[in-house]
Amino acid sequence: xxxxxxxxxxxxxxxxxxxxxxxxxxxxxxxxxxxxxxxxxxxxxxxxxxxxxxxxxxxxxxxxxxxxxxxxxxxxxxxxxxxxxxxxxxxxxxxxxxxxxxxxxxxxxxxxxxxxxxxxxxxxxxxxxxxxxxxxxxxxxxxxxxxxxxxxxxxxxxxxxxxxxxxxxxxxxxxxxxxxxxxxxxxxxxxxxxxxxxxxxxxxxxxxxxxxxxxxxxxxxxxxxxxxxxxxxxxxxxxxxxxxxxxxxxxxxxxxxxxxxxxxxxxxxxxxxxxxxxxxxxxxxxxxxxxxxxxxxxxxxxxxxxxxxxxxxxxxxxxxxxxxxxxxxxxxxxxxxxxxxxxxxxxxxxxxxxxxxxxxxxxxxxxxxxxxxxxxxxxxxxxxxxxxxxxxxxxxxxxxxxxxxxxxxx
Numbered sequence: 001x002x003x004x005x006x007x008x009x010x011x012x013x014x015x016x017x018x019x020x021x022x023x024x025x026x027x028x029x030x031x032x033x034x035x036x037x038x039x040x041x042x043x044x045x046x047x048x049x050x051x052x053x054x055x056x057x058x059x060x061x062x063x064x065x066x067x068x069x070x071x072x073x074x075x076x077x078x079x080x081x082x083x084x085x086x087x088x089x090x091x092x093x094x095x096x097x098x099x100x101x102x103x104x105x106x107x108x109x110x111x112x113x114x115x116x117x118x119x120x121x122x123x124x125x126x127x128x129x130x131x132x133x134x135x136x137x138x139x140x141x142x143x144x145x146x147x148x149x150x151x152x153x154x155x156x157x158x159x160x161x162x163x164x165x166x167x168x169x170x171x172x173x174x175x176x177x178x179x180x181x182x183x184x185x186x187x188x189x190x191x192x193x194x195x196x197x198x199x200x201x202x203x204x205x206x207x208x209x210x211x212x213x214x215x216x217x218x219x220x221x222x223x224x225x226x227x228x229x230x231x232x233x234x235x236x237x238x239x240x241x242x243x244x245x246x247x248x249x250x251x252x253x254x255x256x257x258x259x260x261x262x263x264x265x266x267x268x269x270x271x272x273x274x275x276x277x278x279x280x281x282x283x284x285x286x287x288x289x290x291x292x293x294x295x296x297x298x299x300x301x302x303x304x305x306x307x308x309x310x311x312x313x314x315x316x317x318x319x320x321x322x323x324x325x326x327x328x329x330x331x332x333x334x335x336x337x338x339x340x341x342x343x344x345x346x347x348x349x350x351x352x353x354x355x356x357x358x359x360x361x362x363x364x365x366x367x368x369x370x371x372x373x374x375x376x377x378x379x380x381x382x383x384x385x386x387x388x389x390x391x392x393x394x395x396x397x398x399x400x401x402x403x404x405x406x407x408x409x410x
Contacts, residue, residue: 015048016047016048016054017047018048019049019057019298020296020298021033021034021035022034028392029261029264029340030338031325035059035325035326036326038326039059042310043058043059043060044310044312044314053319055081055083055319055321057298057320057323058322058323059323059326060327061327061328063309065354065355067301068299068353071102072303072305074301074304075105075301076302077099079302080302080317081302081303081316081318082319083301083302096108096238097242098357105356108235111221111222111231112218115218116361117363122367125367125371128156128160128367129371131156131160132156132371133375133379135151135155136152136376144409145387145407145409147407148406149252149406153252154248154252156251157248157249157250157251157368158172158176158252160247161248164217164243165243165244166217167203167206167219174199175202177195178195178196179195179244179249181194181195182196184397184398185397186397203240204233206219207219207223207236208223210222210223211226219240246361247361251368252402253402253403254294255369256402257401259376259406260385261340263383264389268340271342272342273378278370280342281370281373281374282366282370283342283343283346285366285373287342287344288369289352289369290328290334290349291328291340291346292401293324293351294400295351295401296401297399298322298323298324299321299322299324302317302320303315303317303318303320324351328351333348381410382410385406385407386408386409387407
């Protein structure tokens, strides 16, 4: 008899299944089969975390948006019932305003909104295009195979966010290595703490320099808030840390994982490679965001007042987890959701969340991905995977899903 797709945490027909769930290694781009089973059963199900707590798992698109848009649901990790991280080693703690509620969340977020406005981001497009073309030139001039992660996917968003913040790109190896530790689920609290302290100390020193000699960059803007008394030194450092990590880790994984997904769907890759239509390129970006959705431990919240979702009362003090990866595969919203179709209108996806905590940097991420997906496959039309798919090491050990390496040739 085949093993059940959902492993019960304890005996009994109504036992809460364990979360997070394992993927099927044969389908590395798909959510765990157990999540699909739960979604078919209904929009809400209690699950059991590593510490024995049992928050509600929200699996369907409409209910996820309802919860994320409800002011009675808190992102504050200090609230009673807030779901703990995936493992005992994961640790807790706030990462600037993304783990706060309004009005403090809104106050801090407004301080860094302007550089990510669509017009400001579009002004960066030519510079990003030059970065992408330069990295492709370097790959074409070098030996094969090449690791697309190291040679291409990581440098692009790192160069861009360094330019925005005013951080010297020469220091990128330090923050990339420490970020890998911070997002690795198997890292110990000591390892994660040491990595966080190293990057935070570096950024604090950079902010101190801007306090003395302001420049035309985002770190100087943040430092100015310290001068005006709107931020403490610690808050300024936390904000810079959030922007640095979010600015490169997520986009880098989407570049590499999106490329691998397209290589496994040659019909979709052909459409993208042969088009000159920016609308189709933009559509491809949205579909890949929907299809892959690289944050897989769910958006976690605590309920501060009783709410009713899909006929179920979730009580104050209970936790909820929105697994947006399965929400983006909801057949009620996306027809044939397990199929990658770059011509689909996937703009309604929840890869960037929903409500007041929607991803601040989504215009920048979209633009970077549009430049990459419209350039790489045209410049290197014979791009191919240089190993078997089974030999690609996926990031099952990280909070942000992707691949550790992606060997390619042409």
